[in-house]
Amino acid sequence: MRVLGLISGTSHDGIDSALVDWTMADGVLTGVIEHTGARPYAPELRAGVVAALPPNRIDMAEVCRLDTLIGQAFAGAAEECPAADLICSHGQTLYHWVEDGRVRGTLQLGQPAWIAERLGVPVVSDLRVRDVSAGGHGAPLVSAFDLPLLAGLPGRNGALNLGGIANLTVLDPAVAYDTGPASALLDAAVLAATGRPYDEDGRLAAAGTAHEELLAELLADPYYRGAPPKSTGKELFHAGYLARVAAPYGLGLEDLLATLAALTGETAAAEVRRHRLDTVVVSGGGLRNPVLMGELERRAPGTRFIASDELGVPSDAKEAIAFSYLGWLTAHGLPGTVPGCTGASGARLLGTVTPGEGPLRLPAPLADPPERVRMRLG
Incomplete structure (x- = not known):
């Protein structure tokens, strides 16, 4: 299954992408990296993101505007990549609500419908909030990828x-x-x-x-x-x-x-x-x-x-590759959160799926997650 991972991280300078073709055999998931890339935000959009970050305050009109423009920017980044069966979009974190060491909520903007409409491919998005709702921090979700990568x-x-x-x-x-x-x-x-x-x-x-x-x-x-x-x-x-x-x-x-x-x-x-x-x-x-x-x-x-x-993991594309992996997990009915890493009360299937241009068809669920992940460049 070819999954495109998209993310803009806490440097909020642009959108990283990674297309990985995932194949499971005998408990080992092999990822062949077919494409990595980075698309800078337009200067005015980056300025808008910076202006919206704490300690600044913005109104709901600006939240709506940024949700739309970031979603459209992610769609543009996806359009520049080879074709995928599924897209997993992290979006852009605008606020991570922490009080007394507990995460109360988390907000990533970048409306996935713009990606699904432009590409015609299902999109997994809003991955962090399910972990937060289970008592976790919603971070670092990349741990779910790190652990099988380090195994062995x-x-x-x-x-x-x-x-x-x-x-x-x-x-x-x-x-x-x-x-x-x-x-x-x-x-x-x-x-x-x-x-x-x-x-x-x-x-x-x-x-x-x-x-x-x-x-x-x-x-x-x-x-x-x-x-x-x-x-x-x-x-x-x-x-x-x-x-x-x-x-x-x-x-x-x-x-x-x-x-x-x-x-x-x-x-x-x-x-x-x-x-x-x-x-x-x-x-x-x-x-x-x-x-x-x-x-x-x-x-x-x-x-x-x-x-x-x-x-086998290009350092600049590590998080985009990790979100490709998280998208693969969700598509196969597997949890993408590790309770010992995020603090959640249990493993949870992550994200919301926005259908593409046709009926939503996902692979048959798998019973067990991969024991190991091995990566190579295509």
């Missing part, structure tokens, strides 16, 4: 995704959670100071020196002391948060970025150390920031960090 590797292993927010999946025991910001605060600092979306290749951070007093204050945030399962987002780690904490120190941009890279390195490395991981499979945009990766490796000595590409 020697030693103690984990998977770390460095997007806007960093999330870690540990194979044994099965646990997953957001460790804190990855690029979210780094990008916010660069955008505020230069108007550019990110620090390309970590060049600005490489020219700076981490400020230990500010780093200590950032590390004192209560989020890091919370026990998993836990999740976070730009509802907490946003430009206003950074300005409030960092402004009194008056740092130049280079030193501020070096400090923020150290923050991500320490908060992620602390969890790697806690689980005594031998190997960590890394993906996401943060993998391309040598300063961030250097901080991570320095603070977790003895752990081997490898790019997910070594397991």
